[in-house]
Amino acid sequence: xxxxxxxxxxxxxxxxxxxxxxxxxxxxxxxxxxxxxxxxxxxxxxxxxxxxxxxxxxxxxxxxxxxxxxxxxxxxxxxxxxxxxxxxxxxxxxxxxxxxxxxxxxxxxxxxxxxxxxxxxxxxxxxxxxxxx
Amino acid sequence: xxxxxxxxxxxxxxxxxxxxxxxxxxxxxxxxxxxxxxxxxxxxxxxxxxxxxxxxxxxxxxxxxxxxxxxxxxxxxxxxxxxxxxxxxxxxxxxxxxxxxxxxxxxxxxxxxxxxxxxxxxxxxxxxxxxxx
DNA sequence: CTCCTTGTGATAATTGTTTTCAACAGTAAG
DNA sequence: CTTACTGTTGAAAACAATTATCACAAGGAG
Ligand SMILES: [Mn+2]
Ligand SMILES: [Mn+2]
Ligand SMILES: [Zn+2]
Ligand SMILES: [Zn+2]
Numbered sequence: 128x129x130x131x132x133x134x135x136x137x138x139x140x141x142x143x144x145x146x147x148x149x150x151x152x153x154x155x156x157x158x159x160x161x162x163x164x165x166x167x168x169x170x171x172x173x174x175x176x177x178x179x180x181x182x183x184x185x186x187x188x189x190x191x192x193x194x195x196x197x198x199x200x201x202x203x204x205x206x207x208x209x210x211x212x213x214x215x216x217x218x219x220x221x222x223x224x225x226x227x228x229x230x231x232x233x234x235x236x237x238x239x240x241x242x243x244x245x246x247x248x249x250x251x252x253x254x255x256x257x258x259x260x
Numbered sequence: 261x262x263x264x265x266x267x268x269x270x271x272x273x274x275x276x277x278x279x280x281x282x283x284x285x286x287x288x289x290x291x292x293x294x295x296x297x298x299x300x301x302x303x304x305x306x307x308x309x310x311x312x313x314x315x316x317x318x319x320x321x322x323x324x325x326x327x328x329x330x331x332x333x334x335x336x337x338x339x340x341x342x343x344x345x346x347x348x349x350x351x352x353x354x355x356x357x358x359x360x361x362x363x364x365x366x367x368x369x370x371x372x373x374x375x376x377x378x379x380x381x382x383x384x385x386x387x388x389x390x391x392x393x
Numbered sequence: 394c395t396c397c398t399t400g401t402g403a404t405a406a407t408t409g410t411t412t413t414c415a416a417c418a419g420t421a422a423g
Numbered sequence: 424c425t426t427a428c429t430g431t432t433g434a435a436a437a438c439a440a441t442t443a444t445c446a447c448a449a450g451g452a453g
Contacts, residue, residue, distance in 0.1 A: 133431065152409080167433045172410065190321030190373060193409065206364055215365050224357050226376060231339055232348050234378030240323060241374050243359060245367035266400065300402045305441065326440070
């Protein structure tokens, strides 16, 4: 059950790392296609799934939206703009969020996901403009 | 711009309250159909969206899964089982999660969503059994 | 009543993702 | 080298959730 680093897999990983962002499968597909024109979107989805299964990348599942992928493995949360859906990293110190380590309803806790929502500076300006008129 | 309480709307709201749970649009559709056999799933989606827009219900967007709707308006978070996807309420006191009230990357913060994941007691037992064999 | 808005059910379309499958490539024996 | 096995691929179809479209019905306002 060891992972073979195929060309496609490597390319996908490289492009994700290069971008430094939080890309969707199809954004990544567009980038990879530049170098591998015959690759299919299914292959991109497939490999993103595999890579996140083996913890080489992180899968971000922002509520009700398209999945995004992150090559940064360090523990961090995200903030996203409710207007334009931009996503940015958010450093939250561990002690800002303290959770019951176990035994909430008898659950064994495996993780937590914190999403902070807001309006990004750009969208604030945009909104301010529209209001003036 | 006031909300008219149509029969369908009322029925959907009543059934959601009655259930006390966290239902998906189609679970609710099945329930409402018992009383209104001609209602369509689109109407259920439409009205759930409208009802949550005017804050008569809450829309729960659990990562990577189908939206669920909650008739409880009080501020509370949720825990869900990564095995069976059961969702339960989680009371987290405000001071267990303290966030930058504003100015994370210049964002105006509008909210936060906290998801705690774990394995529910039922699934723990199930897993324990499978391991024995 | 007429005009205007809102809500409706049926259906089609769209979106994001997963599955299927035949062809292909890498590895390990025999 | 042949054989068998395994994982991977691209293309296409299937899929589930959601949203858009449309023609019609119901409810006021004037
Ligand atoms: Mn990140
Ligand atoms: Mn709840
Ligand atoms: Zn924005
Ligand atoms: Zn469970």
